[in-house]
Every structure is written in C-alpha cells, then in structure tokens.
Amino acid sequence: MLATLETAKLDLSMNVNGQAVRLWVSPFTTLLEVLREQLELTGTKYACGEGECGACSVLLDGRVVNSCLVLAAECAGCEVVTIEGLTTNGKLHPLQQAFVDHGAVQCGFCTPGMIMAAYALLAANPNPTEADVKRGLEGNLCRCTGYRKIIDAVLSMARGGRSDD
Amino acid sequence: METRAGYRVATALEVAARIATLERATLFAGGTDLLPRWSKGVLQRPEVLVDLKRIPELKGVSRNDAEVSIGPCTPLSDLAVDPIIRQTAPVLAEAAGRVACAQVRNRATLGGNLCNASPAADTAVPLILLDATLELTAIGPGGPSVRDVAITDFFTGPGATVLAPGEILTHIRFEPQPPGTFAAWDKFGTRPSMEIAVASVGVALRLEGGTVTWVRVGYGSVAPTPLRGRAAEAVLTGSPLSMEVIERAAAAARAEIAPITDVRASEAYRRDVVGVMLGRMLKHAGHA
Ligand SMILES: Cc1cc2nc3c(=O)[nH]c(=O)nc-3n(C[C@H](O)[C@H](O)[C@H](O)COP(=O)(O)OP(=O)(O)OC[C@H]3O[C@@H](n4cnc5c(N)ncnc54)[C@H](O)[C@@H]3O)c2cc1C
Ligand code: FES
Numbered sequence: 001m002l003a004t005l006e007t008a009k010l011d012l013s014m015n016v017n018g019q020a021v022r023l024w025v026s027p028f029t030t031l032l033e034v035l036r037e038q039l040e041l042t043g044t045k046y047a048c049g050e051g052e053c054g055a056c057s058v059l060l061d062g063r064v065v066n067s068c069l070v071l072a073a074e075c076a077g078c079e080v081v082t083i084e085g086l087t088t089n090g091k092l093h094p095l096q097q098a099f100v101d102h103g104a105v106q107c108g109f110c111t112p113g114m115i116m117a118a119y120a121l122l123a124a125n126p127n128p129t130e131a132d133v134k135r136g137l138e139g140n141l142c143r144c145t146g147y148r149k150i151i152d153a154v155l156s157m158a159r160g161g162r163s164d165d
Numbered sequence: 166m167e168t169r170a171g172y173r174v175a176t177a178l179e180v181a182a183r184i185a186t187l188e189r190a191t192l193f194a195g196g197t198d199l200l201p202r203w204s205k206g207v208l209q210r211p212e213v214l215v216d217l218k219r220i221p222e223l224k225g226v227s228r229n230d231a232e233v234s235i236g237p238c239t240p241l242s243d244l245a246v247d248p249i250i251r252q253t254a255p256v257l258a259e260a261a262g263r264v265a266c267a268q269v270r271n272r273a274t275l276g277g278n279l280c281n282a283s284p285a286a287d288t289a290v291p292l293i294l295l296d297a298t299l300e301l302t303a304i305g306p307g308g309p310s311v312r313d314v315a316i317t318d319f320f321t322g323p324g325a326t327v328l329a330p331g332e333i334l335t336h337i338r339f340e341p342q343p344p345g346t347f348a349a350w351d352k353f354g355t356r357p358s359m360e361i362a363v364a365s366v367g368v369a370l371r372l373e374g375g376t377v378t379w380v381r382v383g384y385g386s387v388a389p390t391p392l393r394g395r396a397a398e399a400v401l402t403g404s405p406l407s408m409e410v411i412e413r414a415a416a417a418a419r420a421e422i423a424p425i426t427d428v429r430a431s432e433a434y435r436r437d438v439v440g441v442m443l444g445r446m447l448k449h450a451g452h453a
C-alpha cells in the first residue's frame with residue numbers, strides 16, 4: 001500500500017503493520033485519526049481522546065502508546081503496529097485467540113487496546129504474574145467484563161500460549 | 166531541521182532554541198499534557214510547534230564522578246528502569262514509574278512533567294529531595310546563554326515557571342546522596358493506578374547516633390507549586406526521631422502546606438493525609 005492523499009500540508013512517511021505508507025496530514029492530526037480515517041484501520045478505537053482509557057492503544061516503535069495522544073507528524077520514519085497487524089493471513093494471533101477462548105470480550109470496544117497493551121506487556125515480560133498483568137493493563141478501561149476474563153486470557157499466554165486454563 | 170507546516174522537528178538544540186525564540190514556537194516533548202489541553206479547548210493550538218524529542222543531547226541519563234545528569238526528553242518509562250537512576254535516586258524512579266500508565270509513561274517526559282508545572286507533577290518532589298538543579302538554555306542576540314536554577318526556585322505557581330519565552334530546560338542534574346541516606350516518596354489517591362495525587366510526600370534524611378543531621382522534605386498537590394517542607398525540616402534537624410519529634414514534624418507539615426479543596430479532596434483532608442504520610446515515613450526511617 002503506497003497511499004498518497006492530498007488532504008493537507010505535511011508529507012508523512014511511516015510504516016504501518018509492515019507496510020510503507022505515505023500521506024499528507026495536517027500538523028495537529030493525531031495518529032489515531034490517521035489510522036482510522038485515512039488508513040481505514042478502524043480496529044483501533046476512539047473513546048476518551050485524552051489518554052484515560054487505552055482504547056486507542058497501538059505500538060509505536062515497539063512501545064505501547066495511546067494513539068490519541070500522538071501527533072501523526074511525530075511518527076515520521078516510525079513503525080506502527082495496530083490490532084490489524086497482529087493477524088497473519090487471516091489467522092488470529094495466539095493472544096487474540098486467548099481472548100476469544102477465555103470469553104474476555106463482551107462489547108469488544110476495549111478489546112483492541114487491551115490486546116495491544118497485553119502484547120507489549122508480554123513482549124517485555126513473557127511470564128507475568130497476575131499483579132504484573134493488572135499493572136500492565138492499568139491504562140485500559142473495560143466497562144463490560146469486570147476484567148477477570150481479560151486477566152485470565154493474558155495469564156494463559158504466560159504459560160506458553162495455551163488457552164486451556 | 167525539517168520544515169513541515171507548523172510542526173518542526175529539531176535535531177540540534179540551537180535550532181530548537183532559535184525556532185522557539187524567533188517563531189514563538191511551543192516547545193513540544195511527549196505531548197501528554199499539551200494534546201489533551203488542545204483537544205479540550207483549554208489551550209489554543211499554537212501556530213508552530215518545535216518537537217524536542219529528536220535532539221540527542223536532550224535524551225538519556227549519564228553520570229560522572231560528581232553528578233547525575235538527565236536529559237529532559239527522557240521518557241518516564243525509561244527513567245523508571247534506568248540503572249543509574251535506580252541506584253542514585255530510587256525515589257525518582259519510583260515516582261516516574263507511578264505516573265499514569267504504560268501508554269502515557271512511554272510518551273511523557275521528565276522535562277514536560279516539570280515544565281508543565283502542575284502542583285501534582287509526580288517527579289518534582291523527588292527532585293526537591295535531591296536538591297536538583299535545572300539547566301535552562303536560551304538564544305539571545307549574542308548567541309546561546311545558559312543559567313542554572315534550583316528546583317525550589319523553578320516553579321512560580323500552578324502551570325507557571327521561571328522559564329522565559331523560548332527558553333528550554335536542557336538538563337536536570339543532581340549529586341548522588343551519600344550512602345546511608347534514607348529516602349522515601351509516596352503518593353496518595355483513591356486508586357492505585359491512573360491517579361493524579363490527592364497529595365504526595367517525600368523525605369530524605371541522614372542519622373548520626375540517632376540524631377537527624379541532614380533532612381529534606383517535599384510535598385505535592387498541596388500548594389500552588391510542589392513545595393519544600395522547610396518547617397518540618399527545621400523540627401527534624403538536630404533531633405532524634407522520637408514519637409514526640411515525629412508528631413511535631415507532622416504538625417509543622419500540616420501547617421506549612423496550602424492545599425485547596427477540589428474534585429479530588431478537601432483542604433482539611435489533604436492536611437491530614439500529609440501529616441499521616443510524613444509521620445509514617447519518619448517512623449520507617451527511625452527503624453530503617
Ligand atoms: C491520562 C493521563 C494521566 C496522567 N497522570 C499523571 C500522573 O499521575 N502524575 C503526573 O505527574 N502527571 C500525570 N500526567 C501528566 C503528564 O503525563 C506529565 O506531566 C508528562 O510528564 C508531561 O510530559 P510531556 O513530555 O508529555 O509534556 P508536553 O505535553 O510535551 O509538554 C508539557 C509542557 O512542558 C513544556 N515543555 C516540555 N519540554 C520542555 C523543555 N525541555 N523545556 C521547556 N519547556 C518544555 C511544553 O511546552 C508544555 O508547556 C498524566 C497525563 C495523562 C494524559
Ligand atoms: S481514546 Fe485514547 S486513551 Fe482513550
């Protein structure tokens with residue numbers, strides 16, 4: 001995908017989910033807006049827009065960030081991974097599968113952000129304790145599940161990705 | 166330097182300082198204070214931003230024989246796990262690691278936390294305990310000029326500092342405290358995560374033969390600026406950490422702060438909490 005969208009003044013090149021993208025953004029456009037509106041990667045959610053909920057979490061050069069608090073312009077030359085980037089050839093990533101298997105999804109609105117935060121947590125700490133998982137997901141709100149099943153899903157990955165609990 | 170509409174990326178300090186001065190650009194680091202304020206409309210978006218994060222000398226932690234130096238654009242997530250900081254200033258590492266959540270700490274910088282000048286800035290009290298010095302750099306007609314300001318002189322009110330327009334915080338420095346220095350910092354909120362402190366308290370001290378020979382006390386979220394606790398220090402200096410002295414220090418703390426009532430807590434509650442927190446830390450120091 002090499003998109004060039006003549007929408008604003010600023011020429012931005014970055015890598016999203018392994019593909020080079022080039023587009024025009026205005027200086028105050030957030031990474032979240034670019035992902036959802038220009039690249040149509042709507043897995044990343046917009047909720048609070050001010051860093052409180054984590055629904056917009058993505059990886060930026062390997063670190064989890066709230067894409068609503070990042071200017072697209074800051075991402076020149078950076079690598080971005082969104083929830084769509086975890087799936088390969090239509091096959092869910094084991095962490096995504098763990099959320100399915102553990103019933104860690106209800107309305108699903110928080111799920112992409114939860115999974116990206118959990119992904120970053122597991123990359124830094126492949127064997128987290130329950131306390132580590134709670135800490136790693138402290139910036140992600142869920143209004144449905146009560147968190148228990150989300151924590152179980154992430155903990156199941158600590159035992160090598162088996163989801164048999 | 167790259168020119169991209171109103172957004173400029175500086176890769177050299179002097180360029181950033183020039184853009185900041187000549188174009189009245191807003192200095193931009195992690196954006197975690199600026200972006201929410203722009204989107205909520207409490208702060209107008211500026212014409213020009215200058216992003217400081219790609220200036221190598223403004224990032225990272227280094228140490229020589231005399232002092233530790235931190236680049237203002239160091240993200241709080243890096244500071245929290247930095248081996249030099251964990252060794253020389255564990256309370257700063259702790260405070261950095263308790264700001265917000267991973268997503269915010271990966272962007273938020275130490276310099277932004279200080280220059281934003283919230284009375285609740287979590288990294289300010291640990292730096293008060295360390296007698297930290299802030300190096301400020303400006304570009305004048307005669308070229309760059311640098312001045313050092315003590316952390317206690319840096320804040321002038323909520324959201325206000327001694328920074329002149331265009332002036333950049335370029336280093337945060339402190340001398341490591343001698344071995345045997347006790348230090349503690351804690352913040353209190355209604356939940357453990359994602360919490361702007363109702364109050365924060367820090368204390369650093371040294372004891373000789375049971376007597377306090379040196380002490381620093383600091384408070385956050387309980388005055389227009391992060392505050393050094395000089396009255397509590399005066400009670401403690403030269404005294405043993407007896408229950409009576411600890412109670413007098415806690416009373417001095419409750420009296421010297423100037424909290425307000427807001428959505429997080431009442432003034433009276435904040436005074437109480439600060440006294441309790443300081444008292445607990447001092448009891449702990451006595452047993453440490
Ligand atoms: C959801 C959420 C939760 C938060 N929780 C906490 C918390 O628990 N504790 C806490 O202390 N803070 C908290 N914050 C506030 C914020 O994350 C910190 O203050 C952060 O450290 C600011 O750094 P920044 O790099 O993002 O600053 P920016 O937003 O980039 O800048 C902040 C201000 O500092 C100025 N500035 C930045 N760098 C420099 C420099 N080198 N020289 C001169 N001026 C400069 C900017 O011009 C601006 O005015 C929270 C924020 C959010 C969004
Ligand atoms: S939408 Fe970004 S944190 Fe809530």
Ligand code: FES
Pocket residue numbers: 104105106107108109110111141142143144145
């Ligand atoms: S599943 Fe609905 S918000 Fe988490």
